[in-house]
Amino acid sequence: MTTGTVPELGSIEPNQHGYRDFALGKFSFRRDEYFAHVRWPNGSHMIAVDAFLRAVQRDVAWGFFYGIVNFDAVIGTVNHYGTVDLFAGRFNAQYRQAGLDYSENFKTDVISRLFEAILADWTNAPFDPFAAPEETSGAFGPKNGSNKEAISRHRVTAKRMIGAPGDEPVRTDDNGFPVNRHFTDVPQDAPEVHAEPGFEHEVVSVNLFAYLSRSDVTWNPSVVSVCKNSLYCPTTEEYVLPVIHGNDRVEWFVQLSDEITWEVSDRETGRPRARVTMKAGDVAAMPADIRHQGFSKKRSMLLVWENANPDLPKRYERGELPPYPVEF
Ligand code: PHB
Numbered sequence: 578m579t580t581g582t583v584p585e586l587g588s589i590e591p592n593q594h595g596y597r598d599f600a601l602g603k604f605s606f607r608r609d610e611y612f613a614h615v616r617w618p619n620g621s622h623m624i625a626v627d628a629f630l631r632a633v634q635r636d637v638a639w640g641f642f643y644g645i646v647n648f649d650a651v652i653g654t655v656n657h658y659g660t661v662d663l664f665a666g667r668f669n670a671q672y673r674q675a676g677l678d679y680s681e682n683f684k685t686d687v688i689s690r691l692f693e694a695i696l697a698d699w700t701n702a703p704f705d706p707f708a709a710p711e712e713t714s715g716a717f718g719p720k721n722g723s724n725k726e727a728i729s730r731h732r733v734t735a736k737r738m739i740g741a742p743g744d745e746p747v748r749t750d751d752n753g754f755p756v757n758r759h760f761t762d763v764p765q766d767a768p769e770v771h772a773e774p775g776f777e778h779e780v781v782s783v784n785l786f787a788y789l790s791r792s793d794v795t796w797n798p799s800v801v802s803v804c805k806n807s808l809y810c811p812t813t814e815e816y817v818l819p820v821i822h823g824n825d826r827v828e829w830f831v832q833l834s835d836e837i838t839w840e841v842s843d844r845e846t847g848r849p850r851a852r853v854t855m856k857a858g859d860v861a862a863m864p865a866d867i868r869h870q871g872f873s874k875k876r877s878m879l880l881v882w883e884n885a886n887p888d889l890p891k892r893y894e895r896g897e898l899p900p901y902p903v904e905f
């Protein structure tokens with residue numbers, strides 16, 4: 578079932594804690610001082626509200642990303658690129674076996690509006706869902722203002738490359754991006770460019786480490802370069818990836834600094850498959866049939882390399898491509 582029109586997503590009156598209730602299709606959402614409560618016709622679930630808002634923030638900012646975004650082992654979304662499934666227990670072997678999983682399909686703009694409305698109402702003034710826990714506070718408690726600035730940040734999506742004429746600018750103190758507390762040792766020099774005469778406006782070079790050292794968000798890949806379907810999406814990571822990503826294609830990871838540990842599980846069931854600890858310089862391909870969640874004990878730099886070819890999910894589903902990219 579696709580629900581196309583939704584006249585009113587949220588209640589007018591706030592509940593006793595000051596937060597509005599929301600509903601879409603047969604799902605409903607309610608928050609109290611500590612938890613988000615999600616209900617659907619044959620079940621209900623609670624998630625700590627800081628974790629819930631961090632996950633919803635990513636899902637909205639990324640346009641539902643590639644494939645599956647699990648908020649935890651029960652709730653999440655599947656991107657069908659135009660429509661989105663909102664599910665409960667769909668990728669949880671025990672819910673499936675018990676026949677307790679539930680899923681509804683919505684037009685992307687409709688579910689985006691729901692998630693944006695929840696984020697706007699449930700994010701208190703001191704809480705920044707993109708920030709590392711040490712750099713924010715105040716997700717809990719009764720309603721306490723709002724934080725529109727934090728939840729409606731500009732998403733960096735270069736057309737060609739950051740720093741290119743007319744494209745996404747590099748980050749500086751002056752445009753509001755100071756060096757992060759964990760990256761004060763990162764050199765801030767800029768490369769020298771010596772272009773052949775006539776190519777002065779076509780040769781661009783930036784210090785990517787300096788760029789990343791000035792990121793004010795965590796677990797939020799930015800598109801910094803585009804070559805056809807090849808997207809370089811580096812990001813700075815601290816604490817826990819707020820979603821468990823179920824891939825619909827292979828992704829490459831290049832650990833640019835420090836260390837991240839990845840928990841890798843079966844995409845369908847959640848059965849554990851591997852724990853991968855990546856240190857600076859390590860490269861890994863995450864297969865197309867897994868879900869993964871990263872843990873970074875100190876802010877680190879990760880390059881996520883995505884292949885945006887829209888045919889890939891179908892080709893993996895049909896078995897035309899193996900779920901891993903290299904045969905050794
Ligand atoms: C991923 O799911 O591949 C992913 C998502 C966000 C990140 C890093 C990796 O910050």
Ligand code: FE
Pocket residue numbers: 822823824828863869
């Ligand atoms: Fe991923």
